[in-house]
Structures are given as C-alpha cells and as structure tokens.
Amino acid sequence: MRRMLIAAFCLSFFSLVLPCSGAQTPTSKSLQIYFIDVEGGQSTLVVSPSGESLLIDTGWPGSEGRDADRIMAAAHQAGITQIDYVLITHYHRDHVGGVPQLVDGIKVGTFVDHGPNLEDSAVTRTDYAAYEKAIAGHAHVVVKPGWGLPIKGIEVHVLSAAGDHITSPLPGAGTANLYCGSEPAAAVDDSENARSVGVLITYGKFRFLDLGDLTKQKELELACPNNLLGTVDLFLVTHHGADLSNSKALDWALHPRVAVIDNGPRKGSSPAAWQIVHDSPGLEDLWQLHYAEESDKAHNVADERIANVKENCEGKYLKVVAQSDGTFTLTNGRTGEQKTYSKK
Ligand SMILES: [Zn+2]
Ligand SMILES: [Zn+2]
Secondary structure: OHHHHHHHHHHHHOOOOOOOOOOOOOOOOOEEEEEOOOOOOOOEEEEOOOOOEEEEOOOOOOHHHHHHHHHHHHHHHHOOOEEEEEEOOOOOHHHHOOHHHHHHHOEEEEEEEOOOOOOOOHHHHHHHHHHHHHHOOOEEEEOOOOOEEOOOOOEEEEEEEOOEEOOOOOOOOOOEOHHHOOOOOOOOOOOHHHHOOEEEEEEOOEEEEEOOOOOHHHHHHHHOOEOOOOOOOEEEOHHHHOOOOOOHHHHHHHOOOEEEEOOEOOEOOOHHHHHHHHOOOOOOEEEEEEOOOOOOHHHOOOHHHEEEOOOOOOOOOEEEEEOOOOOEEEEEOOOOOEEEEOOO
16 A cells, blocks of 8 residues: 555656656556465455456365465555455355455455355355355445456456356457367366356456366367467466366467466366366466375476475465566565566
8 A cells, every 4th residue: 555655646746757766666567466375275366557456266264264364465465455356256165265254354345256156055055155144245246257347457357157158259269279179078067166257357468367166068168169268378277277177178279378276285286187287288387386295296397386385384375477568477475486477
C-alpha cells in the first residue's frame, strides 16, 4: 500500500518533469503471480499491475490455519492488505477448504464461483455448506463461460464453469488440433472437478492458463477438434498433475513455454501426466511446488526448480513476475534463485 501511495504521489507531482526514483520498483508495472504451497491443493495469488488482486482457490481447512497463513504471507510479500476477488474453481476441500480461515484473517472483496455444488457426495455438500456460511455478507458473483472479471490492467477470461465452456475460439485461436487423432476417448466425470472454473489471464502479450481440476472430457471439448484456447506462456498444470486430467491433446496444443505443477509431496504429479507435460513441444522449463515422493528421480525436475524438496517443508512458493511484452521471471521462494524467460 505504501508503495502505491508513493507511486500515486510521484505521478501527481513529479512524473511530468522528473523520473521518480525509489517509487518504481521492478514489479510496479508487472503482473505478479504467487503459486502458494498448500500441500497438493490449489492457491494462486494474482496481483495486477494496478495493485488489484485475485486469489484462485484457498487450499485446505484445518492444520491451525496453515494454508490461510501462507496466503496471507504471500499477500504481505506482494504488498497488498486485502484480496479483491477470491475465485473458487470448485468445491473440493483442497480448493475451497481454506475460505473460513482466510476471511478470519484478511479482508476479502468479492467471491467468484460457478454457483451451487453439483457433486452428489457428503463431503462436498459439507464443504460447500461451510463455504456458503463463510462468504455470507460478502459480494458474490456466479460466472459463466465467456465472462470476465473487472480487474484493471489485466484481462481475466472465464473459459469453463459448472460443466459448460466456451464454444467459440479465443481471439487468434481455433486452428485444427493435430494431437486429437491419437487421443483416447475420455470418461464422463460428474464430480465437481468437471465443473471447475477455468480462466485465462492475459497481461498484454503474456498469457497464463489455470483450469483448476478440469478433467479430460472437458479438456478435450476445449481442445478438439479445434483448439479453442490457443497457446500460453505459463501453464498451471491442471489438477495438480493428476492423470484424470492432462490429456496430451490439450497440454501439447497449449504449447506452454513454462509449466508449474502445484503438487504436494504425495498428491498429484503422477509420472504419466508429468511426462506428458514434460514432453510438451516448445516447453522451456517445468517447475514443481514439491518433490513428488512417490515418483522416481526421473519424474521429478532438478531441485533448483522445486520450491519444497522435503516432505516436511516450510511451505515455500514459486513466484512469477510478468511484463506486458510476454517476458517473465520465475523465482524459487526456497532459494531466491531466478530465471527469466524472454519473449521470443
Ligand atoms: Zn484439487
Ligand atoms: Zn478437485
């Protein structure tokens, strides 16, 4: 907040005549994305260049507020004191579970989701009820495919929600997908995963895709016979890198430059899905939130691209700072090491 005030002050009084040294931090005109370690759930904090924020999912409940605490630590790092939008992709515990503890700890503006729970299971009904209770009194928006969110400086395109999805291609997308021919048919999924809210977030030329836990049947509806999504710079590997998601026809057609897996030490990042992402044409690097204990060394990236190498970890994040020309830098929160991916 202080940085924003200084920036506003400089803009009003000095910007026409003087460069305002000190106010322009390297991230002040950048999109920031924190992949927060919630031990195999999802929690992704997006802070737009204007300082507005979107949190996609909240991790797990319990553990004495561990995941809400990690989200608040990332918010603090990002220089924000409230979260403007919290988007819940679907009502599985590893995504929606952290909401009650989060609203106890930090101010949240608007909750965004796909509408009522659509999964016929006791645990999901329980978690949805806890969510409804926790968001009472907050602004609440139910989104549909094709909608956006009004966040200044970036565009948030809703691609899927409640089992529906966009049916016409995004601008520049829609070409025939050569990988569809060899893709096996996908099973019908009537769990909440298939109802995930998926979003593409763009900042100028930079494109980041997060499909929540969307499973193969819906992935293929977006990817085949024509790829409705186009290509992306940064891909949050769907469903923590599980085999129920990550059809080759989608992951390869996306042509991600960099992929991040939000796996836990013993959740997600299955060897088969890991290999599909790893072999994706044009991939420059794959990063993981955790070393996958149940995979072998050959199905884990090198330690320098893993945020948490020990099962009993400190909950380190991976952070991306992106520029509007499509260049972005990834920082390993454990080591502080950075790698920049220049726009080609
Ligand atoms: Zn999940
Ligand atoms: Zn799920």
